Amino acid sequence: MGAILKRELSSYFNSAIAYIVMAVFFFFSGLYFYVFCLYYDSSSLTPVFSNMFMIILFLIPLITMKSFSEEKKLKTDQALLTSPVSLFDIVMGKFLSAFILYACCVAIFIIYTIIICFFVTPDFAVILCTILGILLLGGALIAIDIFISALTESQIIAAIVSIGAGLFIYMLDSISSLISVDFITKIFNAVSFNQNYSNFTYGILNLSNLVFFVSVIAIFIFLTIRVLEKRRWS
Amino acid sequence: MVEVKNLTKCYGDIKAVDDISFTAQTGEILGFLGPNGAGKSTTMNIITGYLSSTDGTVTIDGSEILDEPIKTKAKIGYLPEIPPLYPDMTVIKYLEFMFDLKKVKLPKAEHIKEVMEIVKIDGVKDRIIKNLSKGYKQRVGFAQALLGNPPVLILDEPTVGLDPKQVVEIRTLIKSLGKKHTVIFSSHVLSEVSATCDRIVVISNGKIVADAPTKDLANVISGQGELLLEAEGSQNEISEILNNVYGVKKVRTVGLNTYKIEYDSDTDIRKSVFRAMAKADCPILMMKNGGMSLEESFLKLTENSTRKGGNN
Numbered sequence: 001m002g003a004i005l006k007r008e009l010s011s012y013f014n015s016a017i018a019y020i021v022m023a024v025f026f027f028f029s030g031l032y033f034y035v036f037c038l039y040y041d042s043s044s045l046t047p048v049f050s051n052m053f054m055i056i057l058f059l060i061p062l063i064t065m066k067s068f069s070e071e072k073k074l075k076t077d078q079a080l081l082t083s084p085v086s087l088f089d090i091v092m093g094k095f096l097s098a099f100i101l102y103a104c105c106v107a108i109f110i111i112y113t114i115i116i117c118f119f120v121t122p123d124f125a126v127i128l129c130t131i132l133g134i135l136l137l138g139g140a141l142i143a144i145d146i147f148i149s150a151l152t153e154s155q156i157i158a159a160i161v162s163i164g165a166g167l168f169i170y171m172l173d174s175i176s177s178l179i180s181v182d183f184i185t186k187i188f189n190a191v192s193f194n195q196n197y198s199n200f201t202y203g204i205l206n207l208s209n210l211v212f213f214v215s216v217i218a219i220f221i222f223l224t225i226r227v228l229e230k231r232r233w234s
Numbered sequence: 235m236v237e238v239k240n241l242t243k244c245y246g247d248i249k250a251v252d253d254i255s256f257t258a259q260t261g262e263i264l265g266f267l268g269p270n271g272a273g274k275s276t277t278m279n280i281i282t283g284y285l286s287s288t289d290g291t292v293t294i295d296g297s298e299i300l301d302e303p304i305k306t307k308a309k310i311g312y313l314p315e316i317p318p319l320y321p322d323m324t325v326i327k328y329l330e331f332m333f334d335l336k337k338v339k340l341p342k343a344e345h346i347k348e349v350m351e352i353v354k355i356d357g358v359k360d361r362i363i364k365n366l367s368k369g370y371k372q373r374v375g376f377a378q379a380l381l382g383n384p385p386v387l388i389l390d391e392p393t394v395g396l397d398p399k400q401v402v403e404i405r406t407l408i409k410s411l412g413k414k415h416t417v418i419f420s421s422h423v424l425s426e427v428s429a430t431c432d433r434i435v436v437i438s439n440g441k442i443v444a445d446a447p448t449k450d451l452a453n454v455i456s457g458q459g460e461l462l463l464e465a466e467g468s469q470n471e472i473s474e475i476l477n478n479v480y481g482v483k484k485v486r487t488v489g490l491n492t493y494k495i496e497y498d499s500d501t502d503i504r505k506s507v508f509r510a511m512a513k514a515d516c517p518i519l520m521m522k523n524g525g526m527s528l529e530e531s532f533l534k535l536t537e538n539s540t541r542k543g544g545n546n
Contacts, residue, residue: 002334003331003334003335004335006331006334007320007323007331010327011320011322011323014322015322074318074319074320074321075314075316075318076318076319076320077318078279078284078312078314078318079312079314079318079332079335079378080318080335081283081284082282082283082284082307082310082312083307083332083335083336084303084304084305084307084308084336084337085304085335085337086304232284232285232286233286234245
């Protein structure tokens, strides 16, 4: 796992991807921070975090699109799959490297917090909770998008499908409000990323939200392993 | 030692590999020969654990790849048909990555240097892989397979796309490696396999059509002799004379005054042919042993089974 993690990270940071993703993340989070905190004179980062959902949706596919699709295309998956490493280690290496890059993006919020500290003492517990929330949200999307990347050989397809899946997840709330059948609405609300995430942005640490995101990560890592396993048998 | 037993691989309805069995002993170089699409790469991918078999087992030094994948994979160095290289990495970084990935327990810097010297890539170690020529890429792939001194080396068409000088170098390299490792290497070039290998397994349409030591292969395959004869005289008359010679199975006219005689390989018909022709006053202008070369017998083998495959 260590070798794959190291290689993936160096491939992110030796190419433009890591810097573009970070630049875009910093730009939009900075913009939201300026508008919602500095311009409106507020110490609450909540609107910044909730608005970042949309940006993350588009950024994470850029990080994950090549994780497995390119390996397949370059045939380097043959080296990975014939080396004495378990599939779990391979997938975890990929997941963690993408997650670390994402965490580097999220780290900018520490600077925003420091800036707020110049004016007023913010509620640190709330900020920690929101950072945890945005990390979990990103982690879940990374797991889903890595799974999508494992399904195809083309980076572009992986990216488009990932963005599509992300947008669907984003619109789940609006879709559920259109459905009048009660129990379907309940299911939609239960799996709604927005609802599970918004609690974090308000500073509410709810165990069920935490479990939700962790299980999404676990399920999609498992599914990715199954996809790689299945490829051997086809 | 690599033991392959009753290996079968189906892609849907197509049998890519059909019930093949062979064994490669330690210290043996086994040539895996067959035309394109015969199932060579599929077999190698199964041996290395990249693909799974529909049926059959692969045992490497006593451990089975399905039961103990990690332990077994550590014993294999694999060079696939397309070397698994990351184009954006430098050679040295790539080898360091593969070293870590394979969890090799040797001194890292020394071992990588040693391997680079064996395949002669130490001169390009700081270059980015995508800028290397095909030959160098192939060698980097080779180096990757050698990392950790695995007892078994599986090389899938290692000389494709190399220039003649490099081909010779790689062959010499394989030969020297064969002393310590079990080497299985595939090729569709017969001369290459016969120059390098101790034993040849010929595969065609997913089936093994011959498995013999290199030096015996031609005889094993053909099972009969051929004689090329040029003589003056009327065609019908000569054909008749030849057909009456003891041991002759078939006479064909292949050109003006030229005949091809097929005969049982255990009788030498040359003297009888000479006497018969002399008696009939048909001067022999040329007589030559036209027995099948290894190349021809290989073609014949694979041709036959292609036809068989078509009928099925």
